[in-house]
Amino acid sequence: MKYLSDKFLIIDGSSLVHRAFYALPILTNREGVFTNAVYGFTNMILKIIHEEKPKYIAVAFDKGKITFRNETFKEYKGHRKATPPELKPQFPLVQKILEALNIAFFELDNYEADDIIGTFARLGEKDGLTNIIVSGDKDTLQLISEKTRVLLTKKGISQTEYIDLAKLKEMYELTPRQMADLKGLMGDQSDNIPGVPSVGEKTALKLLKQFGTIEGIYDNIDQIKGDKLKANLLENMDKAFLSKELAIIECCVPMAINIQECLYQKPNYKQLLSLFKELEFNSLVGKFLEEMEPDISESLTQRLSVKEFISNYNQKKSVSLILELCGDKTDPQFASAVMVQAGLAASFESSHEKEFIEFLQNHPQIDLIVHDFKDLYKYFKFQGIPVKRAQDIQIAAYLLNPARSSYGIEELALEYLNSALAEGSDPIYNAIEKAAALLELFIKLKEQLVENNLYDLYLNIELPLITILADMELAGVTVEKNVLEEMGRKLEQKLEQLTKDIFTLAGEEFNINSPKQLGTILFEKMDLPGGKKTKTGYSTNAEVLEQITHPIGEKLLEYRQLTKLKGTYIEGLKEIINERTGKIHTTFKQTITATGRLSSVEPNLQNIPIRLEEGRVLRKAFVPSKKGNVLIAADYSQIELRILAHLSRDENLMDAFKKGQDIHTRTAAEVFGVPMESVTSQMRRSAKAVNFGIVYGISDFGLSRDLGITRKEAKMYIEEYFKRYQGVHTYINDTIAKARENGYVTTLLNRRRYLPDIFSPNKMVRAFGERTAMNTPIQGSAADIIKIAMIKCHEFINEQGLPIEMLLQVHDELIFECPKTIYKEAAASIVKLMENAYELEVPLTVDAKYGLNWYDLKSIE
Template sequence: MEKILLLDSNSIMNRAFYALPPLTNSEGIHTNAVYGFVNMLFKLYEEIKPDYVVAAFDRKAPTFRHTEYADYKAGRKKMPPELAEQFPIIKEVFEAMGIKKFEIDGYEADDLIGTLATFSERNGLEVYILTGDRDALQLASDNIKVIITKKGVSEKEIYDRNRMIEDYGVTPQEFIDVKGLMGDSSDNIPGVPGIGEKTAFKLIQTYKSIENLLTNIDEVSGKKLKENLMNYREQAIFSKKLATIITEVPIDMDIDDIKSKETSNHEALRKLFFKLQFKSLIDKIPHEKIQEAEGTIEASSNIEIISISSAKELQNLLENIKEDEISYWNFDIIHKDFYTKTAIKEIYIAADDKVYTLDIDILEKDENFFKNLKRFLENETFKKVCYDSKNAYTALSKYEIDLKGVIFDIMVAAYLIDASKGDYPLVTLINEYLGEDPMSLGAQGAVAANGYMTKLYEILNKKLHEEDMDELFYNMELPLTKVLSSMEVLGFKVDREVLNTLGIKFKEEIETTQKEIFDMAGEEFNISSPKQLGKILFEKLDLPVIKKTKTGYSTNAEVLEQLQDKHPIIDKITYYRQLTKLNSTYIEGLRNVIDEDGCIHSSFNQTVTTTGRLSSTEPNLQNIPIKYEMGREIRKIFIPFTTDSVILSADYSQIELRVLAHIAKDDNMISAFKENIDIHTKTASEVFRVPLEEVTKLMRGRAKAVNFGIVYGISDFSLSKDLKITKKEAKEYIDIYFDRYPGIKEYLNGIISVARENGYVKTILNRRRAIPEINASNKVVRSLGERLAMNAPIQGSAADIIKLAMVKVYNELRDNKLKSKLILQVHDELIVNVHLDELERVQRIVKEAMEGVLELLVPLETDMHTGKDWYEAK
């Protein structure tokens, strides 16, 4: 039996919009509803494999229900503009997918679906209806299955006639009578006062219909219920009418029209997905394959793909490249288990609409191959444009090739232009900026993509200039690729003996903490089981229940925080969780990533965060929790490369507050930093109205919370929770703070207005952060946008400063031919492996580089320490 899938488009769009966080493409177009809808549709294609798909839409024109009942859907919230703007887009997607669309004035999508469903069933089709509205359950039958989305669009339930009876105890037809009795607040269908869902189902299970119920009204028990049924009998019948889906809308169609497939346009759909930046969905679009000829492939874009199979062929190619000509490079890297075994699989060289592929597995057997390649790659006069140059530097270092002459990085430039994507595949950038689709070439599309890098370079370079990001790119981000690669290659040496000793210590501490928890609980249980922990906390210890889930009590971190002062067991459980996480991630976890050279080689990600901060993975050395001493002790594992070296840690002092003082131009805060007064003590003195010398440790701690809270747009409610004070006290702290630092208040208000007008904010060095949330109709989302607008210029500028410092420190160490090396960056801290005979010189270089990297209205200061390991240096 052939299958047809009917889409209740308005319902699914609404569900997807509220289920997913705000998403926008680089043009600021909202896309979350479309993305959620299409993603679910692709999943259904795989599961159901429909032969035909039809989409129904509501129209703005009033329906017959509005005509008969003026209050129909009255009071329903107006559709947010962020959702409304996505309906033309989903229709465009459907057109490209070959999905028929139906919408008729005077009828809702429900009625069109009801008509199409019954018509299709009569003509021998198996029908599936996708909707988020339970009203459609009345359409279920043996051959009509209703797919109800749950939890937004991530889960679903499928109902036919039998499933309806099993789950609800009524037939699909009887479900209409249930709706007539209970009404529907979302559609403003009145129903019968006093009758809720439970009573409505019970009555219809017994009497099968409203009409039969009213005929046998004397049998109904309950005086008030009987009175309401008598008094509102006509309203019940009318509500049933309003809730009934029409199955005979006058649509001019026949079964051949329904069954005729509209032609899907894969090329148009791919371009649309590129525009919308639906990266995860692009690969699901079929594409036509091209024929591969021997040696050379001629693509429709006039790009030739040519295989280089010998050192002689490579030499001939390189001899024909003129020194002033720009060559375009991409490196495809395979990582084999450990860092030191990383190998290159292929290298692509693109020039003059030709892409040359170098298969390393074949060519490395020729002893002259790497000599020729090294001579070319290390020649600075041959200027090179790369895609992901950091990985190129890192991979080539294994072959003792020092790549030089890189003048541009496509991936890094694309990240600066739009930092919100998090991922920048070359083919996506080609489609977005050039309107071309290399993947239409089939299997060779990814290779052919390298041939477009000339045009991409020209466009992205121009865009960087237009957005005043030349300095950011050429002075910081591009040279930083070399710095990050160097850090990856060097790694951070690990003391295995200390690691093993710490492993024993962690095991003992976990067991001790576990026993203390058991003693407090009066029994043993699985602390890691939320169900068992919930019973201990909320039943045995009778602590107040904060939050419940479908499976029982919630015991997440937020709940434990609210219970912190209710019982000493809470602190122990929090500590236990931290210990077990530290043990699995940094004790057991680090054992698995120590390379053959005894070092851990983390990967540094330059194009991931929206703030401009770096991140590290495999492992993440930037996120070792140091709240507890056991967490701090993990740093003892990390040691210098040699016995005649030490670890140097150089950390910016209060960098974000200094940036805030500079951006806000607040005289009071600027003078505090210039006079070298502790800013938290100064703030405490201002807020609590006491002389500097009378500021207590508690006062300073609270002032510190206010200082950093202001940077993140903290509210009086959040501050009151953080400091465990009343909301009124918290508001007073914030009000006094803004009274003493008026420039900061003015800045925060101003930057919100700038974000609202432009849709983005900028750092000191013009790094952009798009903030689409700032103009959202949803208050919660809009408030998030305001906080981001306040914080992004501060956090982003701090990120820019540390990156500039990294480049400067790296260059100074290299240019002075020092043995000491920069090996790690953690937020505002630089870690250097320093040879003892270079210590004073390196300390001076690092301090001068970090403090002189950018001129602000306040001085930049660094705290510097050395030690036999990272722990001691910190």
């Protein structure tokens, strides 16, 4: 059947929202707002609009549970469960999305969505439109006609089927009008429509094919074959007619409807993108960017020459800068730049580098706004440009939402300005647009930083840290290639021996690196217990290998660890030693972790596997860059437990640190009820696991696994811990309660982390959110404190003009290089600065060591 007239899309909003809710897993945004039904509904609406290209659209919703049908039958829909609490608040959000899409929606007291749909369908037919009803409810099939068909959602929201007159006849051999008769006979459990007991679809269809309608059946009741069926129909005649009456869709609801109200228009893009931002529907944003016209600011119509821009520069106003660099990260080269200030823009091409440098040198107090200052600062340093600080949009946005996966200018403009920076064919114009967005972004971001008490953290910690990290990256760390090569040879020999041992234990040679072959050897040939088959074969991950009691399990684990060590670290580090400097220059990232911890990438020098001796030995290759220099490693001692003592104000925990006692021995004495001098090494080990486990919300199952004890014993350890450290227990409970109330937790310096998982109805996900709530204030505060320490050390070194360089930050440890002649004085100053970085209720202590490489470090006497 061909439909040539304009299309009228009539959507059963209530049905689609329910289907989306149950089809998708529970989703929330960072503030814990449930969004899965909204997301699924929006996706489906957009897909249908794209495919059907309708002229008119209307969405109908149920207004409430009570309708005119309840007057006829009090128990109509009486068995329906209450709307789940995760779904109920999503209906208003769906309607907000429809408003932004400029799609009309309707609901009416005392009527169901089906009745509004039926009314629209008849109006559409009257106006000569082709109706497409979208619903998951088969009741709407009674509305099918020459001009109306139903797009039925079948499975979730991904599978649909068009039902027209021909298809309906093929499926049921009935007309649309007979669908109400079918339901009258069969009933409907979901709507609590009784029907005729014991009459199913097969019997109902047979009766309707013979007699046409329920009225026809009862007019010809004597022709019914089967005394039992006849008696059943006669006994339940009232139910049959009542059920049919309940099933019939009302096609003339008492509401003023003008079909022109449903004319489909372009969405309100800014409103829609604002909602997508709020609900974190990032994948939907791209669907609209191409449709949107770029936000061309009138202030950018004046594009000046470099000379004109410089002569019109106003030193009282901020300048935004987009600087394109090329070359090595340790030797940045100018490619081009764009500057924007108060409606004036200029593009500095590669031939304008001299003017660019001179302009910045002549204006050392320039108030710059950039997207990522660290790389720009390196270029400034190489060129002798005296700009020491700039407003960094990326860092500001990170503090407001540390859970984002990226902080591109386009994404931030979309989120905070509701502006789409579409890429045009003119790269200079694109850069000017971005630079102009930076000016507006900083105003918005600063407002929110101040509002959320994050501006001090931004201004006094994160911003000054940028140039420190840039200096550390430029300094690099010297790595001796020959030492790495020697380690590689030794590892190769060890791997060869391990390979022989594994083959001997297996009884044959095979590809150890092939999970498929390894699984066959372990769980078929050797018939070891613990084999778990997957679609691709047996699982041979570390967890599976750890459960194998046969000696081959331990050998395989060691083989994998050493293979990774050789490939990732020894070969990997050799390849990235800078030929010009002879050093490795890692990149420190400020915007990766949700806790505020710094990340080291390309390569990750924070993740050298030091649990293995072969991994620890890798540090021998890290040496001073100059002869006569030494490395100093200054490490915070148990900083997270000290922060826990400060936050919880637990008397026993604070007392131990104030007295300088070994915290694990003290905890063991408390938990096991023995004097500290009677604590055994095993007791201390158990107490250490509990101490650090408590910080990370460890369960009795996790502790039993870590210590190799029963869950009962592990539970006893945890219970005894909380009996002795009641302040910690209270702090944990209060922190979780506060996180649930606010939707976020904060660190000592007010760093914020949102916790949507804490609202999840899934117990495991919610438990993860609770553990995160417990740990983030502790781990995040440790991150804040070490950043303060870095700033203080950097300022001290610069102010004193000392020949000391800060090279690395690895978790709670700072690595410096300095002349051997002053290492004692340098270490003493560094320790003092680190210990006084932040005042806690308990003392911060720092252990400092020195040596000719990062491995062979000795205590400083």
